[in-house]
Amino acid sequence: MNKTENLFDLVKDQISQSFATLNLKKELEVLISNPNNEIIVNFPVKLKNDSLKIFKGYRVQHNNLLGPYKGGLRFHQNVYLDECKALAFWMTMKTALHNIPFGGGKGGIKFNPYEYNDTDLKEISIQFSKALSNYIGEDKDIPAPDVGTNSKIMDLMTHTYLNTTNTINKGVYTGKSIPFGGSEGRTEATGRGLYICLLEWAKRNNILLEGKTYILQGFGNVGSNLALLLSKLGMTMIAVGDHTGYYENDEGFNIYKMLEYVKKNKSLENYNIGNNIDKTLFFSKKCDIVIPAALELQIKKEEAEIINCKMVLEAANGPVDIEGETILTNKGITVIPDILANSGGVLVSYYEWLQNRSHNYWSKEKVLNKLDNKMSELFNKVYDLSIKNNYNMRTASYYISLNRLQDVYIASGVL
Ligand code: NAD
Numbered sequence: 001m002n003k004t005e006n007l008f009d010l011v012k013d014q015i016s017q018s019f020a021t022l023n024l025k026k027e028l029e030v031l032i033s034n035p036n037n038e039i040i041v042n043f044p045v046k047l048k049n050d051s052l053k054i055f056k057g058y059r060v061q062h063n064n065l066l067g068p069y070k071g072g073l074r075f076h077q078n079v080y081l082d083e084c085k086a087l088a089f090w091m092t093m094k095t096a097l098h099n100i101p102f103g104g105g106k107g108g109i110k111f112n113p114y115e116y117n118d119t120d121l122k123e124i125s126i127q128f129s130k131a132l133s134n135y136i137g138e139d140k141d142i143p144a145p146d147v148g149t150n151s152k153i154m155d156l157m158t159h160t161y162l163n164t165t166n167t168i169n170k171g172v173y174t175g176k177s178i179p180f181g182g183s184e185g186r187t188e189a190t191g192r193g194l195y196i197c198l199l200e201w202a203k204r205n206n207i208l209l210e211g212k213t214y215i216l217q218g219f220g221n222v223g224s225n226l227a228l229l230l231s232k233l234g235m236t237m238i239a240v241g242d243h244t245g246y247y248e249n250d251e252g253f254n255i256y257k258m259l260e261y262v263k264k265n266k267s268l269e270n271y272n273i274g275n276n277i278d279k280t281l282f283f284s285k286k287c288d289i290v291i292p293a294a295l296e297l298q299i300k301k302e303e304a305e306i307i308n309c310k311m312v313l314e315a316a317n318g319p320v321d322i323e324g325e326t327i328l329t330n331k332g333i334t335v336i337p338d339i340l341a342n343s344g345g346v347l348v349s350y351y352e353w354l355q356n357r358s359h360n361y362w363s364k365e366k367v368l369n370k371l372d373n374k375m376s377e378l379f380n381k382v383y384d385l386s387i388k389n390n391y392n393m394r395t396a397s398y399y400i401s402l403n404r405l406q407d408v409y410i411a412s413g414v415l
Helices: 007-021 026-032 081-098 118-132 151-165 186-204 221-232 255-265 279-284 301-306 322-330 344-358 364-389 393-411
Strands: 037-046 052-063 069-076 104-110 141-145 213-217 236-242 245-248 275-277 289-292 311-313 334-336
Touching: 007 026, 007 081, 007 322, 007 393, 026 052, 026 393, 037 081, 037 118, 052 069, 052 081, 052 118, 052 141, 069 081, 069 151, 069 344, 081 104, 081 344, 081 364, 081 393, 104 118, 104 141, 118 151, 141 151, 141 344, 186 221, 186 311, 186 334, 186 344, 186 364, 213 221, 213 279, 221 236, 221 255, 236 255, 236 279, 245 279, 279 301, 301 322, 322 334, 334 393, 344 364, 364 393
Parallel strands: 069 104, 069 141, 213 236, 213 289, 289 311, 311 334
Antiparallel strands: 037 052, 052 104, 236 245, 245 275
């Protein structure tokens, strides 16, 4: 595995860069450089074909200074411990940036969910929830959906947790379905938060978004919900891709038709509109905005050199590595960083947790209004700081998150 293929190396580089730029206590760097707990569970599952298989599950609990650990669960064949450590670190930064009472965590199972039928997926989720039950809780660690998981899986895992622990509060998991105690607006929250960042960025730069073009990598929960909102703005998606391939269409794709296709076929494979292209052609497509909404480490040196746009909106976590970001910056391309841009999901997860605790459920209008206001306020705070101190937006975001953690460590006598 070379250096940029290990996601935790990107976190280490970002931490070093932040502490070299920002005036923070050295001990804070020590405190946040490693997670508090790294949990690995190997659990057996009886599959539909009667075979017994051991699955490897992870839960990394990075930091709980501000509140219970919080972060998603990923079902993907490439899940590994250092990836969970990196994603958990970013969750600590995200919750501190929003000043919500959570820390950071992340986990998942190393397996390809596309290779299993629904009955087996259900059993794998149930057994994973049992294996995690001693380590999580509504005041301890609160998982949520991420790549390869959804509200159906969160419902199953919550139900199993409540039965296993003989408890009743559903706030132990967020991202549940509405009948099971989920929040209105959670499914589209991450895409909507990204959309608000884009609107605010355009306002601050006097850019009219109508008629602007973008390319989108990843057409899952985050990517498709964002694309729906962008089509309402009159923006045109001229290239798109997922784990099965990439497509271009200079006329623009119809997002509603694409969504219908993906719901039915589970991916973009064999999509019959536009031309099939490779990943290099995809990233070299001239457009206004590039949106990585799939996985980490997608924009490295090679991709950054060919990207031709005004702005990169980080919908995925850690999609751009340090070298990639330097190249983009030198080309005058703004990067709106993941911990700010995709934080709408954890914000509405917080609202879900509050609703579960109070047994008082909010209307969709209320949730979306709160989300929109909080995201635009935070975007402008980061943007103003980046201009005032001549930071890029990632450094400005880290400035806010790290200072918040430092203040609480000082108040608690640790620093
Ligand atoms: P998802 O599973 O719904 O969708 C993932 C998409 O990425 C799919 O279209 C998939 O085909 C595509 N993809 C996977 N591997 C790929 C590859 N190698 N090349 C190209 N495309 C590939 O997941 P999601 O919830 O939409 O998450 C997407 C990203 O957003 C992840 O980085 C996730 O951590 C981040 N994120 C998600 C949330 C959330 O609320 N779901 C919140 C914050 C950040």
